[in-house]
Structure formats: C-alpha cells, structure tokens
Amino acid sequence: MRIGIVCYPTYGGSGVLATELGKALADKGHMVHFITYQQPVRLNAFHANIYYHEVQVPTYPLFDFPPYESALSSTMVDVILNQQLDLLHVHYAIPHASTAYMAQQIVAKQGRHIPFITTLHGTDITLVGKDKTYAPVVTFSINESNAITAVSSNLREETFKSFPIDKEIEVIYNFVDTARFKRRELPHFRQAIAPKGEKILLHVSNFRKVKRVPDVIKIFKQVRDKMPAKLLLVGDGPDRPMIECMCREMNLCDDVRFVGKQEQLEDVMSIADLFILPSDYESFGLAALEAMASEVPVISSNAGGLPEVNINGETGYTSAVGDVDRMAAHAIEALQNEELLARLRKGALEQALRFHIDNIIPQYEKLYEKLIK
Numbered sequence: 001m002r003i004g005i006v007c008y009p010t011y012g013g014s015g016v017l018a019t020e021l022g023k024a025l026a027d028k029g030h031m032v033h034f035i036t037y038q039q040p041v042r043l044n045a046f047h048a049n050i051y052y053h054e055v056q057v058p059t060y061p062l063f064d065f066p067p068y069e070s071a072l073s074s075t076m077v078d079v080i081l082n083q084q085l086d087l088l089h090v091h092y093a094i095p096h097a098s099t100a101y102m103a104q105q106i107v108a109k110q111g112r113h114i115p116f117i118t119t120l121h122g123t124d125i126t127l128v129g130k131d132k133t134y135a136p137v138v139t140f141s142i143n144e145s146n147a148i149t150a151v152s153s154n155l156r157e158e159t160f161k162s163f164p165i166d167k168e169i170e171v172i173y174n175f176v177d178t179a180r181f182k183r184r185e186l187p188h189f190r191q192a193i194a195p196k197g198e199k200i201l202l203h204v205s206n207f208r209k210v211k212r213v214p215d216v217i218k219i220f221k222q223v224r225d226k227m228p229a230k231l232l233l234v235g236d237g238p239d240r241p242m243i244e245c246m247c248r249e250m251n252l253c254d255d256v257r258f259v260g261k262q263e264q265l266e267d268v269m270s271i272a273d274l275f276i277l278p279s280d281y282e283s284f285g286l287a288a289l290e291a292m293a294s295e296v297p298v299i300s301s302n303a304g305g306l307p308e309v310n311i312n313g314e315t316g317y318t319s320a321v322g323d324v325d326r327m328a329a330h331a332i333e334a335l336q337n338e339e340l341l342a343r344l345r346k347g348a349l350e351q352a353l354r355f356h357i358d359n360i361i362p363q364y365e366k367l368y369e370k371l372i373k
C-alpha cells in the first residue's frame, strides 16, 4: 500500500508512535510518505520505502499567524496526487484531522477518492481538543474521518464522553519494538551514573504540567532518604527550569541528572531500576511501555489508560494522582526487596510483550485494507 502519515515531528509520544509505525510498515514492504514540517525525530536512517515531504509555510508581512493548516492541506494534496497514495493516516486530531478532510475534499473535485484515518493520542481529546476554541472543528473532523482509532480503551471512552461522535472508535494500542527496547548489560554506563552502586530511578517526558514532574522529585527525595539513589531525568520542556530550582532547594542536585533529549533511549532504560510516571493524565504511557520492555517496573499514577498498561502489583504499582507518599512507599518497597523487584521485572517484560510491534502493526494493516476496499 502507499500510505501518507501526518504527525508532529517532535519528541511527543504521538510523533514517536507515528514514526515507528511508518518504519514498521516500510519494513513490511509498504511505501510510506511522511508529511510533516520537520524531519520526525525517530526518522533518522535511510529506508528505501520511506519518503519525507516537508511542509513549507511561506511567510508574508500580513500574516501574524502563518496559515500552517492551508500549507499542510496543500502538501497533502500534492503528495496524494503525485505519489498515488492509497490512504492518509493522521496522528493527533488537531489540526491534522481537519487538514486531511480539506485535502480529501480537494482531490475529490478531481475525481480521486482517498480515505483518511485519524488516530487519537490523548491531549488532542482530553486537554486541547475539549477547549471550545477547537471543539467544533475537532468534533466535525473526527466524525468525517473514514476510520478513527484510539490508543487505549480509556481514551476511546473519554472521546465519547467529551464529543458527540457518531462513528465507532477502534482501540489499537501503542506498541514497542522489543528488538530495540530490551535489557542490555551496560556496566560502564551504569557505573558512570551510579558509581557507588546506587539505585537508579528514571523519568522520561516532555516536562509539561500534565506529567507532574514535581511529584517525581518528591518521590525521589523520599527514596533517597532511605537509600543511596540517583534520578535520571530525560527530555525537556516548559517545567524544566522550575524542576531545577526545586532540586536546588531540596538539596538534591548531586543525585539528580538532567540528561536532556536522548536518542539512545534504550540504553538509558537498560540501566534503570524503576520508571516513574505520576501523570495527571496519560492516554497510554508509551515511555512506560518502553521501560517495561527493558525490564524496568513502573511506579505510576492510575490516571487514564495507565492501568491498561501498568498492572498494579504485577508490572509495578499504580496509585491515585498526587499520592506521592504511596508512590514513594511502593518504590522503596520494591527497591529494598530483591525478590519482589525480580518478580516485577519479569511481569513488566511479559506485559510489554503483549504490546509487541508484531501484534499491533497487523491491526493497522487490516484497517487500511478494509478502507481501501
């Protein structure tokens, strides 16, 4: 099939998932055309079946806000017609679903029918999409999609609760490539981060409010008060300066490492003992899944779709949002009990294998085939 993928090219989970999906489809022989304003971060190697079309947004003195949506729709039209696409798969509803609808209408005038699939990822529904500035367009364009998927049952339910959707929404979970995310022994790396054999806690995110990074610091403080420990913070975003201040005030600077955006995430996952994700909401929690595939148990909140991924007592622990004492107590218990930690690690890996890339990609292919027919 000839598939157009539209996504945010940045470090966010939706862009990462869309890129990994495109790569996996290309490996299976499909022709994949990425249409984005920048090269997606995980699209970092040549592949014979992958094409990248950059959306150019010309500026003009009149434009306080350059019309990105128009540029994106026009690029979609160009790629649909010139690359003979069979379908478009857009990730994150805003503005990708409405731009896909516009492109679909334009090519229809030229006698070309192209179906589009919208995959809902989370904040496009639960945070931004609900805002009345966007809600009418989001509702309309989701309903006009030829197929809608959500990355967890929770997100599917949230979508029906928040918008008058008159179509079925299929749940297709996030997936993980376990050839990439698997536990490796990296003694030198571990030694560099934790030279005295300290336990290593890990958090990966875009440092937005929804991630509750201050809770990560509070949990870590309680753990470090009980045992030698280090905290690795991967990623970057608006809350980072505030978190740095918090570490200084709590006298944690020597034990907290900000490592920024990392491409070799699988190495960082491999040296961690626990992964911390106390988010206010998480439709799925892709980073938690990648940690679990690396045999790292997860201490998370029970918000959104997290309980569908992190099974309380089996793959880690889930607690109410903001209950840092409980999350810290679970972390300490697991880190002090080798047998328990080993059981959780095994459970985390087993659960991650349920979301193996080979189980999930065929679900998308099946949907594509149905639409093309």
Ligand code: GMT
Pocket: 011, 012, 013, 014, 015, 017, 092, 121, 122, 123, 124, 151, 174, 206, 208, 210, 281, 282, 283, 284, 285, 286, 287
């Ligand atoms: O995690 C983020 O804030 C980024 C966001 C995105 O849309 O780029 O991630 C969302 O999509 C991921 C992939 O489907 C999910 O695993 C994340 O849970 C989801 N984030 C939220 O719901 C907050």
